[in-house]
Amino acid sequence: MRYLPAIVLIGIIISSCYVSEELPADQKAWGYDFPSSVGLSNSVLYTLDNQIDSRNYAEINGLIIIKDDKLVFENYYNGHSRASLHPIGRATTSIAALVLGLLIEQGYIANLDIPISNYLPEYQNIFDSYPSKKNITFRHLLSNQMGVSWNEYTVNTERAESDFYQMKLQSDWAGYVLSLNQEAPPGLRLVLNSGSSMILAKIFENILSDVSLEEFIDNELFKPLNMTNYEWSYDPSGTLDLCTGLSISTLDFTRIGYLMLNEGRWTDKRRIINRDWILDCTLPQTPFLEDLDFGYFWWVFTDQFNSIYTNDTNAFWITGYRGESIFIVPEENMVITVMANNPYSNIVYNQSLNVYLKIIESLNFSEQDS
Amino acid sequence: MKKLLLWLFLSISLTLAYGQEVAMDSISVQSNDTTRVEKEPFIKFESGVFLETGFQMTPVATGYGPTSQLFIGLQYKSIFGGFGVYNYRGDYQTTVIFPTNFNLAYKYGAGRLGVRAYDSKNFEINAQIQYGKGDAVWIRESNDEKFIRSKFDIIEPQVMALFTPIEQVKLFATLGYKSMHNLDFVHLSNKDFSGITFGFGIRCGIYQQ
Numbered sequence: 001m002r003y004l005p006a007i008v009l010i011g012i013i014i015s016s017c018y019v020s021e022e023l024p025a026d027q028k029a030w031g032y033d034f035p036s037s038v039g040l041s042n043s044v045l046y047t048l049d050n051q052i053d054s055r056n057y058a059e060i061n062g063l064i065i066i067k068d069d070k071l072v073f074e075n076y077y078n079g080h081s082r083a084s085l086h087p088i089g090r091a092t093t094s095i096a097a098l099v100l101g102l103l104i105e106q107g108y109i110a111n112l113d114i115p116i117s118n119y120l121p122e123y124q125n126i127f128d129s130y131p132s133k134k135n136i137t138f139r140h141l142l143s144n145q146m147g148v149s150w151n152e153y154t155v156n157t158e159r160a161e162s163d164f165y166q167m168k169l170q171s172d173w174a175g176y177v178l179s180l181n182q183e184a185p186p187g188l189r190l191v192l193n194s195g196s197s198m199i200l201a202k203i204f205e206n207i208l209s210d211v212s213l214e215e216f217i218d219n220e221l222f223k224p225l226n227m228t229n230y231e232w233s234y235d236p237s238g239t240l241d242l243c244t245g246l247s248i249s250t251l252d253f254t255r256i257g258y259l260m261l262n263e264g265r266w267t268d269k270r271r272i273i274n275r276d277w278i279l280d281c282t283l284p285q286t287p288f289l290e291d292l293d294f295g296y297f298w299w300v301f302t303d304q305f306n307s308i309y310t311n312d313t314n315a316f317w318i319t320g321y322r323g324e325s326i327f328i329v330p331e332e333n334m335v336i337t338v339m340a341n342n343p344y345s346n347i348v349y350n351q352s353l354n355v356y357l358k359i360i361e362s363l364n365f366s367e368q369d370s
Numbered sequence: 371m372k373k374l375l376l377w378l379f380l381s382i383s384l385t386l387a388y389g390q391e392v393a394m395d396s397i398s399v400q401s402n403d404t405t406r407v408e409k410e411p412f413i414k415f416e417s418g419v420f421l422e423t424g425f426q427m428t429p430v431a432t433g434y435g436p437t438s439q440l441f442i443g444l445q446y447k448s449i450f451g452g453f454g455v456y457n458y459r460g461d462y463q464t465t466v467i468f469p470t471n472f473n474l475a476y477k478y479g480a481g482r483l484g485v486r487a488y489d490s491k492n493f494e495i496n497a498q499i500q501y502g503k504g505d506a507v508w509i510r511e512s513n514d515e516k517f518i519r520s521k522f523d524i525i526e527p528q529v530m531a532l533f534t535p536i537e538q539v540k541l542f543a544t545l546g547y548k549s550m551h552n553l554d555f556v557h558l559s560n561k562d563f564s565g566i567t568f569g570f571g572i573r574c575g576i577y578q579q
Binding site: 025026032035072073076079081082 | 467468517519520554557
């Protein structure tokens with residue numbers, strides 16, 4: 001019996017080996033259901049799933065559909081899992097817009113028409129050199145009308161001649177964007193410019209003296225949404241990359257979309273973001289293409305697009321340059337997250353958009369489901 | 371890691387057994403003495419350590435599935451206890467989250483306390499209760515990814531009947547009721563895993579009078 005303690009200890013260790021394995025806990029935001037129970041076609045979505053798996057849509061790594069507060073489709077492809085992190089590219093700017101809303105609500109910024117030069121003392125030499133830049137406001141940044149030269153829409157961002165690409169070669173990305181040639185007075189020309197979110201990041205960091213910008217986002221936005229799978233990156237000067245720096249799981253990316261769908265409330269009805277700010281972000285503020293209007297960093301399909309492709313179903317969305325997209329369809333109470341990795345594709349008309357259209361199509365086939 | 375610990379346990383068990391034999395061998399007996407050794411009935415075990423393995427049929431949703439078990443126990447007179455690991459080996463598959471099929475897996479570790487209620491020459495009946503903690507997991511069929519997990523508690527009173535065909539080896543059968551608690555798991559609930567259980571197995575032990 002003198003070996004009794006050792007034997008008991010070994011028994012406990014062996015038992016604990018079996019019960020202490022770390023596995024992911026389930027998400028608690030939504031219940032699970034079948035697509036057919038919320039008006040989507042099981043058969044169309046099965047077909048879509050097989051097509052994605054067969055790479056008919058190039059590289060789609062994750063697809064989630066939330067409808068009527070139920071998670072009705074979730075699958076991952078090409079070796080990815082629920083916990084896999086994906087860089088979402090310029091879709092990171094969606095977070096920049098939400099942070100700006102929070103700072104306005106908390107009184108750090110009075111309104112969108114205040115010149116940004118008030119918050120950027122470190123770039124005073126740029127404002128002195130280009131006096132017209134002193135007129136750039138928050139609204140100009142959000143609506144892609146700051147007026148500097150920027151070729152984001154016409155040149156693929158992964159090519160060396162892209163301003164986006166060149167920005168990433170600099171040490172101070174915000175300073176680079178702000179120092180570019182002023183082609184038009186602020187507010188006159190619309191030029192897609194995601195780099196402006198780096199200027200916002202610099203402003204946010206200047207405003208938030210007590211906490212870092214990453215901590216602020218974590219405390220005010222991500223923790224209330226129970227987001228756990230994400231990572232941030234920084235530019236070489238140490239500024240949080242609010243332009244392209246968020247890597248996130250498909251499921252947590254979906255939480256952002258669901259927050260937008262519910263106009264700033266989370267599943268427990270807690271208000272995270274001011275409703276008016278969400279509406280400002282997601283209503284057409286400036287026209288961009290025949291099919292696309294700009295909100296504040298979020299994009300909105302035009303009535304023309306909807307009448308041709310979606311049977312007049314309205315939607316707003318955000319996308320990265322590889323098709324990392326969230327589509328929000330308010331009238332169907334639906335969020336669709338397509339986590340793609342398709343470089344060198346059109347930033348609007350790409351495979352993620354095709355997946356979205358296929359899911360909208362499944363709405364119209366629902367009555368044929370058995 | 372698990373295999374290493376199991377080997378450690380087995381090594382210690384064998385060392386104990388070997389140590390006893392060495393101790394017996396070291397007794398010097400005078401050649402002119404007469405020693406009469408009477409072999410005691412081998413069923414009169416008083417204390418020892420034993421290892422158990424077997425299968426148990428346990429409820430899963432509307433059916434039953436096998437659960438393997440590996441148990442290490444100690445016995446002192448009519449009281450015994452120990453620790454075991456239990457691993458569901460069934461094949462329960464369903465579409466938990468559209469459009470993917472998922473396989474169920476669960477395992478738990480449990481402590482056991484029991485008493486020998488009846489004892490005859492080569493037959494005994496034990497009453498015992500087990501309490502354990504474990505994880506239930508939905509595993510994606512396509513890539514074996516552990517997708518959703520929930521912890522749970524298990525309480526299981528059992529009656530165990532043992533038959534001793536040869537020394538140090540017992541065959542046993544169990545009948546019990548498994549009650550699962552604190553499971554928070556999509557598609558299945560506590561009651562899906564709770565119900566009558568029955569099983570069988572083999573126990574090997576080293577015992578002293």
